[in-house]
Amino acid sequence: MKKMTIVGGGSMAEAIISGILENGFVKQKNVWVTNQSNQERLQYLEKRYGINGTYDLQTLFDGTDIVILAMKPKDAAQAIAKIRGHLSEQMLIVSVLAGVSLQTIERIAGKQLAVVRAMPNTSAAVGKSATAIAVNERVSKSQLETTRKLFETVGLATFVEEEQLDAVTGLSGSGPAYIYYLIEAMENSAVEIGLEKQIAKQLIVQTLIGAAEMVRSSAKPPEELRREVTSPGGTTEAGVRILEENGVRQAFISCIKAAATQSKKMGDALSSELKVY
Ligand SMILES: NC(=O)C1=CN([C@@H]2O[C@H](COP(=O)(O)OP(=O)(O)OC[C@H]3O[C@@H](n4cnc5c(N)ncnc54)[C@H](OP(=O)(O)O)[C@@H]3O)[C@@H](O)[C@H]2O)C=CC1
Ligand SMILES: O=C(O)[C@@H]1CCC=N1
Helix, strand or coil, rough: CCCEEEECCCHHHHHHHHHHCCCCCCCHEEEEEEECCCHHHHHHHHHCCEEEEEECCHHHHHHCCCEEEEECHHHHHHHHHHHHHHCCCCHHHHHHHCCCCCCCCCHHHCCCCEEEEEEECCCHCCCCCCEEEEEEECCHHHHHHHHHHHHHCCCCEEEECHHHHHHHHHHHHHHHHHHHHHHHHHHHHHHHHCCCCCHHHHHHHHHHHHHHHHHHHCCCCHHHHHHCHHHHCCCHHHHHHHHHHCHHHHHHHHHHHHHHHHHHHHHHHHHHHHHCC
């Protein structure tokens, strides 16, 4: 891969940049990034990762192989319209925009393009993203392989039907935030029951890693693994009872459904905005 161009330089773009450079998917000097107007942020990305930032569209797109779209869905119409003259059928366009369909991207661009819609998460920064990918019919076999390699470089990559991507967004795109929320709550409780913050953090992180590894490597379903921790009349039983009484399971289910619905809403909002033109 010769050159990669990233449009949007926020959290998700940085996670991908950090992950791909760490794993040598592309050389620093061949990565180009732009944003809307935040020059300070562009300079930070240049300095921190040794990549190139510019607002000059010719410089950005000349000879590029992969274009990553990483702006917010609400900014997509304006951003893609601005760059459409520089996009060509030979380029692989990779969108990480929540909710925005493959078709919408081609509609804004006003031309047929090889487009990939991916839903990674910010754990790409440490090579641990969970990414689901859908592609349109113009993506060639070798572009499909490049896509797989790109996202495998930053974690796990799997191909799904496009209709499933809103659900993926609610589950694993937003997923790290739910886990951080749980960690925040565990840290708060640890301090309240008399543990030092630093020690508590180590114990919490290792507990999460251990439980995730058990679910990943064991043939037992999570309910059974949970039963093995729960001695009758013991501490776990006392704790989990409180979770059940407070509807925590249902809250998680509603949370993920709301996020998936919001993904679809954001895509639909952009699509109906386009009908105006
Ligand atoms: N954050 C996450 O965990 C995940 C995010 N995503 C998706 O990634 C995308 C980006 O999200 P995130 O990184 O969190 O967002 P941020 O708000 O952190 O970054 C958005 C970036 O887009 C830039 N931008 C806005 N308008 C334009 C434009 N017209 N031309 C060029 N660049 C533009 C902004 O530039 P400026 O700062 O100059 O305004 C900014 O650099 C979203 O579509 C989101 O759905 C997907 C998976 C996970
Ligand atoms: O919150 C968001 O809209 C983005 C999409 C998935 C994770 N973050």
